[in-house]
Amino acid sequence: MSEANNAPLELTEEEKALLNASCHGGAPAGPQVLEPNSNSKIKHVIGVVSGKGGVGKSLVTSLLASEANKRGYKVGILDADVTGPSIPKSFGYSDPLTGDETNVFPGQTPSGIKLISTNLMLPAEDVPVVWRGPVVSGVIKQFFNEVNWGELDYLFVDMPPGTSDVLLTVFQSLPVDGIITVSTPQDLVGMIVGKAVNVxxxxxxxxxxxxxxxxxxxxxxxxxxxxxxxxxxxxVVAQHYQIPAHATLPIDPTFAALVDAGKIEEYDVAGALDPIIEQIEKVAAQ
Ligand SMILES: Nc1ncnc2c1ncn2[C@@H]1O[C@H](COP(=O)(O)OP(=O)(O)O)[C@@H](O)[C@H]1O
Ligand SMILES: [Mg+2]
Structure with missing residues (x-):
């Protein structure tokens, strides 16, 4: 039996304080859930979360969006990893954002996936984004309510890593219908999944x-x-936290090669993500 079954479902004191400050009787207080841009019709918002960075959150976001797009859904990706944006690169997209007085227009890959990311606002890809939490939170909100997303079946949100206050802002401000959590086998035995689930x-x-x-x-x-x-x-871990679906992805050098080449859409997941996609489709059926 894994350690995960014995591990207490505890957040740190700091995280509890953050949650207490932002929750009132279980319902989010403080920031209201935002209305999208009046030209957007977003049916469902799905967050992709991990307790820490570097575990493949952006890769999974890109693969899920590509898979949903291949199934005929209208899909967008909001890159909420504002200080470590990586979504446009994996799709080979780099055109600067455009807009008019009332709209910011997202980028769009040749296959039709809409994208928004700080990467598309920077003069060069390697310019660092050194912004404080409130600024980062503000940018994420604008990515949602000032962007003309048009009609979307699913907006996938590549969430900020960890369980920071920025993550809480995203949960409070965006109408998130459900989350997918990403981990490596090493992290599954620790508390990292538990923290994401707890939040x-x-x-x-x-x-x-x-x-x-x-x-x-x-x-x-x-x-x-x-x-x-x-x-x-x-x-085991999915069962422990009563998560209805789990999927595994291999270590595959092709991932890194396709991300670097901006061709992640070409990866054939061969059904590996089907259990997750089915859960996402169930959200739409509700
Ligand atoms: N299963 C995998 N096999 C090979 N490389 C991977 C795999 N998952 C992620 N990577 C690579 O590891 C790095 C980190 O992945 P990324 O999706 O950016 O993580 P995160 O968004 O969680 O920080 C990227 O270079 C990515 O291409
Ligand atoms: Mg990432």
């Missing part, structure tokens, strides 16, 4: 699925699966 529960947002990224590596010579970061834990 989502406090904000009364359902956790729709768990993606266990970098779960194994298939040897190209002998086709044997190696569990580089430890035995997969996804099924």
């Amino acid at each position: 989502a529960q406090q904000m009364e947002v359902p956790v729709l699925g768990l993606v266990e990224n970098m779960a194994y590596f298939t040897c190209p010579d002998c086709s044997k699966k190696h569990h580089i970061f430890g035995e997969p834990q996804g099924a």
Whole structure:
């Protein structure tokens, strides 16, 4: 049995204080849920969350959006990782944002996925974004309510890493229908998934699925699966936190190559994300 089953579902004192400051009787107080731009018709907002950076949150956001787009849904991605934006690069998109007096227009990939990211506002990709939390929160809100998203079935939000106050602002300000949480096998045995789940529960947002990224590596010579970061834990952890779906993705150098080439849409996930997509489709059916 994994450590996750024995681990207490506790946030740090600092995180509890943040939640207490922002929650009132379980319902979000403070910032109101924002209305989108009057030209936007966004049916569902799905957040992609991880307890820490570098676990593949942006990769999973890109793959889920590509998969939903391939299934015929109208899809957008809001890159809420404002200080570490990486979404446009993985789609090979770099045109600066345009707008008029009442609209900011998102970028759009050739296959039709709409994108918004601080990357598209910077003079060069390598310019660092050094902004304080309130500024970051303000930018994320503007990405939602000042952008003319048009009609979308799903807006995927690549959430800020960790369980920071910026993450809480996103939960409070955007009408998030559900979240997908991303982890590596190593993090599953710790409290990292638990924290993300806990924040989502406090904000009364359902956790729709768990993606266990970098779960194994298939040897190209002998086709044997190696569990580089430890035995997969996804099924046990998903059950522990009552998450209705889990999926695994391998360590695959093709991911990094396609992200670098801006061609992530070409990756064939071969059904690996189907359990997660099914949960997202259920949200639409409700
Ligand atoms: N399963 C994987 N196999 C190979 N490389 C991966 C995998 N998942 C993520 N990466 C690479 O690891 C780096 C971090 O992933 P990223 O999605 O940016 O993480 P996060 O958004 O959580 O910070 C990227 O260069 C990405 O291409
Ligand atoms: Mg990222």
